[in-house]
Amino acid sequence: AQSVTQLGSHVSVSEGALVLLRCNYSSSVPPYLFWYVQYPNQGLQLLLKYTSAATLVKGINGFEAEFKKSETSFHLTKPSAHMSDAAEYFCAVSAPWSYGNKLVFGAGTILRVKS
Amino acid sequence: EAGVAQSPRYKIIEKRQSVAFWCNPISGHATLYWYQQILGQGPKLLIQFQNNGVVDDSQLPKDRFSAERLKGVDSTLKIQPAKLEDSAVYLCASSLRTEVLSYNEQFFGPGTRLTVL
Numbered sequence: 001a002q003s004v005t006q007l008g009s010h011v012s013v014s015e016g017a018l019v020l021l022r023c024n025y026s027s028s029v030p031p032y033l034f035w036y037v038q039y040p041n042q043g044l045q046l047l048l049k050y051t052s053a054a055t056l057v058k059g060i061n062g063f064e065a066e067f068k069k070s071e072t073s074f075h076l077t078k079p080s081a082h083m084s085d086a087a088e089y090f091c092a093v094s095a096p097w098s099y100g101n102k103l104v105f106g107a108g109t110i111l112r113v114k115s
Numbered sequence: 116e117a118g119v120a121q122s123p124r125y126k127i128i129e130k131r132q133s134v135a136f137w138c139n140p141i142s143g144h145a146t147l148y149w150y151q152q153i154l155g156q157g158p159k160l161l162i163q164f165q166n167n168g169v170v171d172d173s174q175l176p177k178d179r180f181s182a183e184r185l186k187g188v189d190s191t192l193k194i195q196p197a198k199l200e201d202s203a204v205y206l207c208a209s210s211l212r213t214e215v216l217s218y219n220e221q222f223f224g225p226g227t228r229l230t231v232l
Contacts, residue, residue, distance in 0.1 A: 009155075032218050043119070043206060043223030044158070051218050090157050094218065101146075101210065101218060102171060105157030 002027045002093045006106035014114045019063075019078040021109050023091030026072065032094040033074040034103065035065055039087045047089075050074060052096070061085070086113045117141065119224035121207050127230045133195040136227045140188070140209030146170075148221060149182055149192050150206040158206055164190065165212070194229075202231045 007022040025033060032051045036044040048059025055067040065076045074091060091106040120139040128134050140147050145166050150158035161180065163170040166187040175182070179198070184190040194201055204226040210219040 041225065041228075043208075043225045045223070046220055049218065049220075092157070096218070101221070102160055102163065103158075103221065105159070107155070107157050 002031055002095055002104050004033075004091045004093050004104065004106040006089075006091050006109050008109055009107065010110045010112065012112040012114060013081045015083055016080050019076070019081045019085065019111065021076040021089050021091075021111065023065075023074045023076065023106060024072050025074060025091075025093050027093060027095070030067075030069060032096050033065075033067060034092040034094070035059065035063070035074075035076050036090045036092060036105075037087050038090065038108075044090065047076070081111075081113045083113050083115065086111055119207055119209055119222055121205075121224040121227055123227060124225065125228050125230075127232065128197055129232050130199055131196040133193065134197055134229065135191055135193045136205050136207075136229075138190045138192070138207030138224060140190075140207070141222055143211070144209035144222075145187070145212045146210045146219070147184055147190050148208040148210075149190070150208065152204040152206055152226070154203070161192070197229075197231045199231050202229055204228050 003026045005024045034049045035047040038044050048057045050067045058064045063078045088108045088110045090108045092103045147164045149161045152158040161175045162172040162182045164184045182192045206226045207224045208221040210221045
């Protein structure tokens with residue numbers, strides 16, 4: 001079974017600082033990987049996805065993530081945090097070889113941006 | 116393009132009562148998902164439909180939860196009777212289709228926040 005682990009339930013950064021949210025996955029073969037963002041009282045929005053093309057993936061709002069097979073990681077980064085980035089971020093994994101595209105989510109990381 | 120619609124947005128009930136949630140997916144989307152998101156946890160898939168057929172309901176507590184998508188468009192999720200641990204946000208999502216070795220983005224609705232007292 002696949003799973004993801006997000007290190008740190010809360011991350012706090014200053015405005016303008018680097019954002020780094022960590023995600024490690026467990027899978028016997030390279031899966032599809034995703035980062036979603038959730039603002040208060042809203043649904044989830046896809047930030048970016050890895051589906052076995054380029055290992056460095058660029059997403060919306062200046063975020064990017066790098067798939068590292070040797071480390072089984074898919075960490076999310078942004079060079080300079082903005083106040084509007086404050087939200088909860090979820091890493092998710094899907095098995096490309098199975099019918100269903102089922103997403104398995106991590107527990108989430110709440111990002112706080114300090115002015 | 117209209118997004119995934121859900122209603123109601125909030126619901127408060129007492130334990131042992133029944134409740135139903137409604138979801139209308141994006142037009143043309145064949146696949147519909149219901150997720151349960153308990154506070155402090157990531158969303159967990161409850162059931163997935165492809166048109167009006169069930170693809171995956173392995174994590175649906177079938178003794179109390181039921182879901183249907185009779186005409187392959189909108190869907191209803193029901194809980195009967197509700198327990199305290201059912202307090203959560205119920206998210207509906209839809210995608211164009213489901214297929215192997217290809218990913219179709221899931222689009223999420225705003226969710227229904229259920230509180231069971």
